[in-house]
Amino acid sequence: MVPHLITALNGPINELEQRILESMPAIERWFRLEWMEHTPPFYSSVDVRNAGFKLAPVDTNLFPGGWNNLTDEMLPLAVQAAMAAIEKICPEAKNLLLIPEKHTRNSFYLSNVQRLTQIFNQAGLNVRLGTLDETITKPTTLTLPDGGTLTLEPLLRTPRRLGLKDFDPCTILLNNDLSGGIPKILENLHEQYLLPPLHAGWAVRRKSNHFQSYEEVAKKFAKLLGMDPWLINPMYSQCGQVNFADGTGVDCVQSNAEALLAKVRRKYKEYGINEKPFVVVKADAGTYGMGIMTVRDPKDLEDLNRRTRNKMSVIKEGQEVSEVIIQEGVPTYERMNDAVAEPVVYMLDRYVVGGFYRVHAERGIDENLNAPGAAFVPLAFAEASHMPRPGEKPGASAPNRFYMYGVIGRLAMLAASYELEATDPDAEIYE
Amino acid sequence: MVPHLITALNGPINELEQRILESMPAIERWFRLEWMEHTPPFYSSVDVRNAGFKLAPVDTNLFPGGWNNLTDEMLPLAVQAAMAAIEKICPEAKNLLLIPEKHTRNSFYLSNVQRLTQIFNQAGLNVRLGTLDETITKPTTLTLPDGGTLTLEPLLRTPRRLGLKDFDPCTILLNNDLSGGIPKILENLHEQYLLPPLHAGWAVRRKSNHFQSYEEVAKKFAKLLGMDPWLINPMYSQCGQVNFADGTGVDCVQSNAEALLAKVRRKYKEYGINEKPFVVVKADAGTYGMGIMTVRDPKDLEDLNRRTRNKMSVIKEGQEVSEVIIQEGVPTYERMNDAVAEPVVYMLDRYVVGGFYRVHAERGIDENLNAPGAAFVPLAFAEASHMPRPGEKPGASAPNRFYMYGVIGRLAMLAASYELEATDPDAEIYE
Structure with missing residues (x-):
């Protein structure tokens, strides 16, 4: 369960929302059983992108700011x-x-x-x-x-x-x-x-480890609901030893981007999605929306301008980028007064405690919104007349929509729990 | 912690509120330690009366209705x-x-x-x-x-x-x-x-056991805060073998009421409270606001009219009254549009999850409000401008006021936990 919020929009009817709502008790029980085996991160926030045809986390923050x-x-x-x-x-x-x-x-x-x-x-x-x-x-x-x-x-x-x-x-x-x-x-x-x-912490953590764990979680969850995990899972690959400043390893990024775009294209074809796929290249240890680039055509990686090279080379606290993750781009079709928006879900222990929309008027649906100029629109509690109702038409109920976001947020949080267990340097190994 | 609610009124400045607010982290820790030793009731609701000079629970319901x-x-x-x-x-x-x-x-x-x-x-x-x-x-x-x-x-x-x-x-x-x-x-x-x-259940449970446990809890809590437990504890005594229909045992009720009134009078004198004390006689196993009588003068018990005798003889599901509790009356000085009001605090597990005011236009400040004609005014969440602020003037902040009610509600819930442990027929006894 999740606080029932007024989402900024009532998007198109969504089979996923219906499936998630119908399975609410089973989903909650599944999480309960997972938390018997795994320890939730103390707190977390998850950026979610809703493409209409797909809903996926794109970033899981284990040191969330923005509580205000x-x-x-x-x-x-x-x-x-x-x-x-x-x-x-x-x-x-x-x-x-x-x-x-x-x-x-x-x-x-x-x-x-x-x-x-x-x-x-x-x-x-x-x-x-x-x-x-x-x-x-x-x-x-x-x-x-x-x-x-x-x-x-x-x-x-x-x-x-x-x-x-x-x-x-x-x-x-x-x-x-x-x-x-x-x-x-x-x-x-x-x-x-x-x-x-x-x-x-980002001194050790890697996005690629997180999304590897997320893939595992998404597969389990998709099995529970009898659906294709791709509907909630952004595909990815990775490259080490990349130096955007001098061009080292950019060929790896390029070939991985190309392969990933081909995979996405096949998925779009399978689902009859009439969109141009894109991938997002990110510093594997990056944060603060730094070191992120949208790639629609791998050729674009051949001659990056100086500004982009700089942007991709150095991230927070002057750390140099050398490992990157290439992630399937999930467009966001959420809008608020024409500005592109993405929901951010906040969790403390295993509970969803709130969320807001990150809104950016100057960014496109395929761009990172965590950038200067972003605004935050708190999601308010549902009105009395908006009580969640499993019987309601998918897409028609804002609280139901937010319940779905909370489920995706919790899947990413669970993935972080798997990830931290897998990467724990002090973990004892039982064979 | 407690949901921060808009209380219906901002009462007089209250030393207790100030003390409770100043001690918030200590109080929360104290509850946390208590819950390490005791199991909270699954759910509960507590009727609280605010006399301005005193704040006390008067009824703890372990099968709460009214969640709507x-x-x-x-x-x-x-x-x-x-x-x-x-x-x-x-x-x-x-x-x-x-x-x-x-x-x-x-x-x-x-x-x-x-x-x-x-x-x-x-x-x-x-x-x-x-x-x-x-x-x-x-x-x-x-x-x-x-x-x-x-x-x-x-x-x-x-x-x-x-x-x-x-x-x-x-x-x-x-x-x-x-x-x-x-x-x-x-x-x-x-x-x-x-x-x-x-x-x-009321087939076994007795109010007197509850208030005995509450007295213990109130003493512990008062010690933590360095205050007189009377400020949160309603005094009581009890009589068995009472039959209001034929008058048996009414003398016991009378003498206990007299002794209790004398004790209350002394307390009022000690605190300079210019009020006429009263006691409330209740069926020890009663509920639903049945079998309750306000007594201002023990002489009133001598010649009860037939209606009162009937009212006091039979309670819910036709059960006969034979044991009664005589409880210090706590007037309620909360009002809503001139109607007398008392806050009711709802808890699930050890958490306060909400509350409302029980309001009765036709009852006095010294009467039971749980009676036909009562209305329920939900306590809404605090406005943005009403965030709880420990620095705020006592009595001036509705959320702070409700935090205090939640503390009293939880003390009564903790008492119920002690009570259920003490009365558990399957408990193993360790000497």
Whole structure:
């Protein structure tokens, strides 16, 4: 189950929506059984693209920002989910140490930190903020757009524990995706819960691992519903050793793009989809919408202009791109006042707690919307007259539509759970 | 934490509210620790009375009806809590058998059953309704005010299990408070989860046990907050062997009422409360607002008129009253358009999922409002501008006010958990 939201549009009738709604109890039970075997990520957000003929996650964020974009109405759901999460991890906990990103001048990001603080505070934890920014050597108060304040404090490391002055937390929650590498101060913390784990950070994580796990999840789920997994799964391939600046390895990207486009074309033919396929090339460890390129024709990769080469070479915190993922492009046919939109689903523990539309007026249906100029339209709770009704015509009910988005979001979250298990450096292997 | 609701009024500044808000993380942690030791009732609703000088639960219902009075906005919270509850009890469950009350002609009650069905359905269970009404021998479809339907089916008992035709549930959820006694068909079901347990039903349960447990909980909680437990605890005493029809044992009620009134008077004096104390005499096993009498002067008990004697003699399903509880009366100073109101808090598992005001235009501040003529005003979610803010002036913030009600509701729920442990006939005793 999922909060029932007013989606921005009522799209075309969709067989998938009908199938998902009809199978609601079976789907919920399936997730319940999966969560008996797997641990959900502490929190996550998933970008979903709805092509009408296909609905798929295109990005799963394990250090979600943007909590401030959720409506206030969703706060109780988030707090309730946070209570459930904490109860499992550290029920005696008094204190939570939250480690945010370093870019503290971004007031949107600070509002996100404020909202996270509020959620965990209301779930019954004293929340304080520790920063990885070593230039901050004493408590530093920042003012927020709404007049509130946040205080960043320098981290205090002892041989076995991490905290702040007079603050010893049970759980350390990272809202910093570690794109710049794993800081020494976070290593070897075996007495405290460090969440998400270090290998969930972009210093270690790879999109290709995630989508490999997602493929596995999508196949299981598709079997449950008796459908083609492609309807919810974006195909992909990958290349290592790519250097867009000097052209090394671009031939690999090109041939993979070509092969993938051919596969997509066959699928489009199978389903009678009258569209021009495209693929999206992304840094395998990239985030923040950086290092992303839409490719409609592999030939375009031959002579990239300087700007594109630069864009594809360096991502967040100056990290160089060398591994890339080539992913089937899923156009988004959601629109809000003519601007292209994609739903983003927010989860805490195994619960969907909210979502919003990322809307971009200057981008096309086949482009990444996570870019400067994007706006966020919160999805409000359903009106009384919009109670989800399994009997309702597919596509006609906004809450039903959002239920479907929540299912896809949770499939991606489950994939992240598989992914983190598979990539856990401390995992014990049982043969 | 609690959904943040728009309460119908912003009452006088209240020290208790301030103390509770300031202690929010400590309170939430305290509940978390309590739930490590105790199991919350599956669901519950608590009637709370706010006297301005005192805030106390006066009734804790372990078979709550009225779920239809909650707003649609609260459905996601209820579903999320239901998912958490089911995951703990019976994660593999496909089926839930719901056993409602027999009075199936009450369309309000049927709407409640419909809402419960919806909650558990969205939590991922196939829900079907089995009836204890032996006159129903085949599936019987009832039409609801909104045009929907409910189908009641006869129960099918095998030596070890209870179900319906082609329906074998993991969990059996009672929404029937067993006032009329424990039906044989529900006995000795050791393979399935029967919730709430049989001894939570009014055939066994006693209000006096509940308020004894509540006193214990209130003392613990008051110690945590450094306050007088009386501020949240209604004092009580009890009498057995009372027969209002022939006058037997009324002297016990009278002397207890007198002693209790004296205790309340002392408390009022201590706090400078300029009110006339009253007590409420209730059937110890009563429900449905039946068998309840307000007593301002013990002399009033001497010559009860025939109507009052009748009212106090027989309660739901014709059960005779013989044990009574004499409880400190807590006036309610909440009002809605001049009508007296009391908040009712709904909980599922350990989570507050909603609430409403029970409003009665024809009753006084010292009377029971659970009576014909009562209306229900759903508490809506807080507006964006009403986000709970610990810094806000006590009494000025509706969401803060409702947080306090939710805390009191959960204290009563915790008391019910203690009570059910203490009265469990199957409990093993460790010395």
